[in-house]
Amino acid sequence: MLSPSIAARPGKFDAWQAARLLARRELSAVDLARACLERVAQRDCEVQAFAHVDPDAVLAQARARAVDAGPLHSLLLGVKDLFDTVDAPTAYGSPIYAGHRPAADAAAVALCRAAGALVLGKTVTTEFTYFHRGATRNPRHPDHTPGGSSSGSAAAVADRRLPLALDTQTAGSSIRPAAYCGVVAYKPSRGRVPRAGVKSLSETLDAIGGFGRSVRDVALPGAVLAGNARLLDLPALGAAPRIGLCRTPRWPMADDDTARAWDQDHTTLAPQAAALTDVEPPADLPDLVALQKAVMAFEMSRALSHDRLVHRPRPSGRLQAFLDEGAAIPGTEHPAHLAATAAAQRRVDTLFDEIEVLLAPSATGEAPAGLAATGDPLFCRGWTLLGLPCIHLPFTQGRLGLLAGLQVVGRWGQDHPLLAAAQWTHERLIR
């Protein structure tokens, strides 16, 4: 049924290809699960992407799996340990919740399971998604950070342990690890994916997304999470999009690798795109990075009230300092910050009257050396604040041989055109 070469290298095909093989019964759920589990067993000592894996339970689920359960068939899914799961401990990256067993699956997990996904395991998150390091290493360069907070999900997909993984982003927790590990990340438009059962950090900012190895891959969980099958309909030969290049005001923080990726991008796409123009953010826009930081600090200090107030001093020093900083922001300022955000959303929305997507930097550069920190989410903060859909595309190599790339940013609610434009762009950049 399964050729030895496929069994030995489950990562040789991406989620979309695996789904097709599973549907045709050219690959069985059990063989795919076994191959993924073997890869985990071989590799996880080094990379430490997983917080919990129960191989027997995964195989039992794979054996019980009906064919054609839904668009995720019997695809193996990694789930960031910020999502509640009934059948695995859920610790949110904090010793406070070690061994915690939630009473229900998070809505996103329940939707993916109902669509046929098999949860392979829980992946490492940093402590409550903040910058305190998790155990995970960058699978391409073990002395470098995989980024955070969705460290385990990004590393597991990059290391071909499984085809898909769920993640979250509050500042840059999806796009940044995708950039550092070299996978595709899709963060949908705000409000389209239910967050029930995911540890809440910031109601304004928290977004659920998915990692995969291609744009078509990330459209699979994207369609399931948004309840929108149309997202799966990505033509192989899409029309050339109108693209805006948006360096953002923090461009001076980008290093040479990012600048080179940017130039490569321009050189490759200019002759092919329907339009490729530089886009300047409106001059009257507030500093979105500062605004995002203020909203995140205030909301996170309040969402984590129980942990901050009752479990002190168990949250780590850096997190506790951040939460205290947020708790000191006067409550009178928060409505003004939310109103400024809404005004900025309306202002930025008009940019999309002329173009379909923006290209923007994903990270300041390649994954930094060392594991004590997870890198800077600088280039993600603004897009997260605005709630716009974003897709990271890995396509080039930096000085260290790690992948670099850029993110494609869409208009709010226009996730299908974004996915189509991202696929068009990625196909051209990785040629």
Next chain:
Amino acid sequence: MLSPSIAARPGKFDAWQAARLLARRELSAVDLARACLERVAQRDCEVQAFAHVDPDAVLAQARARAVDAGPLHSLLLGVKDLFDTVDAPTAYGSPIYAGHRPAADAAAVALCRAAGALVLGKTVTTEFTYFHRGATRNPRHPDHTPGGSSSGSAAAVADRRLPLALDTQTAGSSIRPAAYCGVVAYKPSRGRVPRAGVKSLSETLDAIGGFGRSVRDVALPGAVLAGNARLLDLPALGAAPRIGLCRTPRWPMADDDTARAWDQDHTTLAPQAAALTDVEPPADLPDLVALQKAVMAFEMSRALSHDRLVHRPRPSGRLQAFLDEGAAIPGTEHPAHLAATAAAQRRVDTLFDEIEVLLAPSATGEAPAGLAATGDPLFCRGWTLLGLPCIHLPFTQGRLGLLAGLQVVGRWGQDHPLLAAAQWTHERLIR
């Protein structure tokens, strides 16, 4: 320390008065707790407002209470059983979660406890806040519904079991039971109160609020939940507000009691308000009631995915039918509904250029007879969809001797002017 008359009638004074007596040490936390618990013991067999009370634990907390812990001092607080609590079972009104013990307090509960509140017990909610009846009766008329879904919180405050209770509103679950039971309800502006640890039903709609017996009362938890002490600063002699009267397009559904309250309102306020004008909703506004229903059905079916898909058929028939209806809405429609909501918010916001608050009906009439249903949230759906802050003011009696009243609706983010205007209005209406 405590006079016998006070001990026998803890409900004789409202939260604000009790807070003052506690601060002056003219009333002890233990005596107040004991008096409330006695009232619960006497009355809860009939009214059934509570899902869980542990008197020994409440008294132990009262004994351990430091003076001046915060603005909620040692006030007894009822908590709707939709909020997670570490020290009491949390069932969300569903047999699926009977005996469930959460790992953390909801953020709102943690904030209230940190501000000095003592949780007296968990109050009854309908099943996942939907219309399936809870056990609670209307304390003023036991054969009538207390309204829902915050049935227990409204009944407990109305029946003077405790001074304050937390509630939530997704359609009309705060304002409607407040109207039926005759208490004040305050639903803050969207986005100002963290919802972490409250069972999520609709991310767009769910709002946390509080019940009390006066506007100053509900400002107490309001200030704590929003982290905004300014909300406590309500002058006794506030300036006369500019008021708009907004019957809404569903006015023909209002019965004679509501019409009489409306006329009384107009007669009383017209000579005193700085302005009192009829306000028509903009003609180009979509049907907000239909829009709210569509958003709620889609989001609730997805937020409750685990319960809907895994625990079927344990959700009751009526809820399951509603969730199935929501699950059948194409995911492509939801972004359009959210965009229409955002456009309506901007349109309605301009009404507040001329006036400070709107007065609007709270319910179609007095609490309906019977306990099988919890009444119609018709007059709340639109304001909930728009995320505007609302305060219900009870002030007159209908044909059955139950209280009727109206809601005061404020501009988004203008909660302090709303509270001040509501206090001004209430003082004049209850004279």
